[in-house]
Amino acid sequence: MSTPPERRHRAARLLATLSEMPPQHPDRARVRAEVIEAWLPLAHHLANRFAGRGEPREDLxxxxxxxxxxxxxxxDADRGVEFVAYAIPTIAGEIKRHFRDRCWDVRVPRRLQEMRAATSEATTTLTQALGRSPTVAELARHLDRGEEEILEGLEAARAYSAVSLSAPAGEGETPLSDLLGADDEDLETAELRVALGPALAALDPREQRILTLRFYGNLTQSQIAERVGISQMHVSRILARALAKLRGRLADDF
Incomplete structure (x- = not known):
């Protein structure tokens, strides 16, 4: 997703302004609203990635x-993480939770979806209170509903997922959950890493070398200055310029 440079720069300036404002500043709410509006293209761009999976685009x-x-x-700007790198996994995670919590393999009426949620919550509460799983009658009394409604809610829970993760995989006894991989945290930043290569290639050789020494060699600015043969202040200026170039090129892609 490409955004006009002036809009991108305005969004960055607003975010910097918001980060410097104390919580009780009278203009904080207004600036926060402007920051959200300025970064809306990023949210819409990520929502578009999940389109076509059965959910209305407006909901996404x-x-x-x-x-x-x-x-x-x-x-938190003080952590040194760019906002785009922080926002992408946060927004994508929210969309994934939407699919996990709101989407059913088999569509059932909203009344049954609500009953399923109420029954699940009541089951947890009563299990803690009773020290055992509650009966249908106990759930009905707790929710002030008829037992038939409780049974409908329990039955509706089966429609949420077509296959239980506890079900055996194939003909063996190994549950399906044991064969599922864990979340790959690196996957969330894969697009940024792909974009980083061309962005680094656009820097001049000295900028590339100093960035490499700083972030891959873990050298201090003083150590870099000694190795390259320039002053520490010069190293600081080159780092700032190189990082500004990278931010600009990466922002063009989002």
Whole structure:
């Protein structure tokens, strides 16, 4: 997703302004709203990646915006992480939770979806109170519903997932859950890593070398200055310029 440079720079300036404002600043709410609006293209771009999977596009956009708001609220510039690198996994995670929590393999009426949620919550509460799983009658009394409604809610829970993760995989006894991989945290930043290569290649050789020594060699600015043969202040200026170039090129892609 490409954004006009002036809009991208404005979004970065607004975010920097918001980061410097104390919590009780009278203009903080206004600036926060402007930051969210400025970064809406990123939210819509990520929502578009999940389109075509059975969910209305409007719902995906709204969910992505919720993720964007969370990213803006939780972002801490002092950690040295670029906002885009923080916001992408936050927004994508919110959309994935939407699919996990709201999407059913078999569509059932909203009434049964709500009953399933109420029954699940009541089961947890009563199990803790009773020290055992509650009966249908106990669930009915707790929720002030008829036993038939409780049974419908319990039955609806089966429609949420077509296959239990506890079901045996194939003909063996190994549960399906044991064969599933864990979340790959690196996958969330894969696109940024792909974009980083061309962005680094656009730097001049000295900028590339100093960035490599700083972030891959873990050298201090003083050590870099001694190795390259320039002053520490010069190293600092080159680092700042190189990072600004990288930010600009990476922002063009999002």
């Amino acid at each position: 956009d709204q969910t992505a915006i919720v993720g964007l708001i969370k990213a803006v609220n939780r972002y």
